[in-house]
Amino acid sequence: MHVLLRPIAAGVAIITVCLCVPRTVAAQEYEKWYKLSEQQFLELKQKARGGTKMTWDKLPDWTGVWTHDGGTRFDPKIPNYAPTSAKLTPEYRAKFEKKLADQKQGVEWDHLSYCLPAGFPRWITEPFLREFIVRPEEVWWINEQQSEVRRIYIDGRGHVPEDEAYATWTGDSIGFWDGDTLVVHTINNKEGQYNRGQPDYSDKVSTVERIRKVSADVIEDDITVYDPLSLVEPWHVVNRYVRVKTPNLRINMWSCEENNNVVKTQDGSTQFILKGETGYKDPNSLITGPGGTQAPK
Amino acid sequence: MKTLFATLLGAGVLVVGAVHLSAHHSAIAYDRNADVELTGTIREFQYTNPHSWLYVQVGDKTGQTVDWGFEAEGPSTLLLAGIKVSLLKPGEKITVKGHPLKDGRPAAILVSVTKADGSVLSSDAALRRGPGGKPIDAP
Numbered sequence: 001m002h003v004l005l006r007p008i009a010a011g012v013a014i015i016t017v018c019l020c021v022p023r024t025v026a027a028q029e030y031e032k033w034y035k036l037s038e039q040q041f042l043e044l045k046q047k048a049r050g051g052t053k054m055t056w057d058k059l060p061d062w063t064g065v066w067t068h069d070g071g072t073r074f075d076p077k078i079p080n081y082a083p084t085s086a087k088l089t090p091e092y093r094a095k096f097e098k099k100l101a102d103q104k105q106g107v108e109w110d111h112l113s114y115c116l117p118a119g120f121p122r123w124i125t126e127p128f129l130r131e132f133i134v135r136p137e138e139v140w141w142i143n144e145q146q147s148e149v150r151r152i153y154i155d156g157r158g159h160v161p162e163d164e165a166y167a168t169w170t171g172d173s174i175g176f177w178d179g180d181t182l183v184v185h186t187i188n189n190k191e192g193q194y195n196r197g198q199p200d201y202s203d204k205v206s207t208v209e210r211i212r213k214v215s216a217d218v219i220e221d222d223i224t225v226y227d228p229l230s231l232v233e234p235w236h237v238v239n240r241y242v243r244v245k246t247p248n249l250r251i252n253m254w255s256c257e258e259n260n261n262v263v264k265t266q267d268g269s270t271q272f273i274l275k276g277e278t279g280y281k282d283p284n285s286l287i288t289g290p291g292g293t294q295a296p297k
Numbered sequence: 298m299k300t301l302f303a304t305l306l307g308a309g310v311l312v313v314g315a316v317h318l319s320a321h322h323s324a325i326a327y328d329r330n331a332d333v334e335l336t337g338t339i340r341e342f343q344y345t346n347p348h349s350w351l352y353v354q355v356g357d358k359t360g361q362t363v364d365w366g367f368e369a370e371g372p373s374t375l376l377l378a379g380i381k382v383s384l385l386k387p388g389e390k391i392t393v394k395g396h397p398l399k400d401g402r403p404a405a406i407l408v409s410v411t412k413a414d415g416s417v418l419s420s421d422a423a424l425r426r427g428p429g430g431k432p433i434d435a436p
Binding site for chain 1: 343403
């Protein structure tokens with residue numbers, strides 16, 4: 001059985017079980033929304049007649065260094081800390097409003113400050129440099145921040161089997177080529193936020209993306225987000241990546257722990273330990289210098 | 298320290314749009330509505346991720362010195378703005394502008410650095426200047 005069809009078969013089995021086992025609304029919603037995103041993906045694949053058979057000579061040229069256009073906005077039309085274009089559920093609308101109110105009171109924290117990855121789909125809007133490595137069977141989308149690599153499998157495989165799946169920072173992405181457009185379905189993400197000043201999403205979030213180079217210096221990512229817990233309807237946005245033309249620019253290893261002295265305050269906000277203060281991690285002494293975390297006696 | 302803070306320019310109209318500190322942490326600890334402008338000697342330029350820190354030794358009217366930290370973006374973003382690590386050497390005298398911490402400790406978001414030759418380094422293209430303070434083409 002094609003792996004993509006396994007969730008459908010599993011769904012039939014679950015429905016059978018449901019005749020006698022009560023289930024939560026969230027689980028039902030998730031199943032429906034997962035199918036919606038999978039349905040969109042499969043429809044696009046059917047429309048592309050199973051996808052374009054890609055060979056080295058046909059691959060689009062996405063070489064170069066790129067960066068997200070429009071700051072860290074997930075919907076490029078909507079500024080951070082402004083009303084969102086996402087149609088949020090009451091629970092997530094309340095969360096978002098509290099986040100904005102906290103920020104106005106001077107309280108704001110971001111899990112990135114723990115040196116954790118951004119997570120997906122927030123990953124879409126991360127700043128700094130990016131690179132695409134395009135192969136016939138796989139596309140690697142590299143983000144400078146955290147030196148992250150998002151692997152998109154286009155060799156015909158399905159998603160990770162449900163009994164082996166777990167939430168990851170960049171999710172589980174499979175895709176196919178429709179001509180020069182890369183169509184991607186992503187599931188198994190961790191909960192997170194689209195950014196500070198933007199709403200949160202749950203670990204049930206999934207996406208369908210259509211990525212293509214629309215001009216010599218612009219790659220466009222057309223995204224539909226599905227999330228039964230945070231959205232009352234799918235959220236469609238279009239993000240763009242522009243070519244960085246600075247000569248000799250390279251993407252280097254990016255270590256967040258190299259110089260991170262950001263701490264979370266007792267009220268849940270953001271503060272710094274400055275050089276000379278207790279607890280300061282001096283980037284000059286992390287490798288060979290004195291000090292550091294002491295082992296318990 | 299009080300005399301140092303007397304150099305704070307207070308509230309003003311600021312060009313902050315190009316001051317990128319949005320990726321790794323919130324900038325909530327900084328007062329973006331206040332400016333600080335200090336002249337001192339570079340102690341160290343930590344050209345690092347997730348952020349770079351420029352430490353400047355600043356003297357006050359009592360003869361004491363304080364190290365101020367100015368936080369900037371990581372190397373790749375600074376390079377895009379033409380701020381090479383080789384341009385800011387320890388021992389060099391500079392004038393530096395930023396938005397200070399709200400709690401009064403000696404640190405700020407870096408806005409610009411003016412070197413002895415009059416050139417201005419900044420992530421904000423509108424602030425950049427060449428030697429002698431002459432305008433340069435934005436990259």
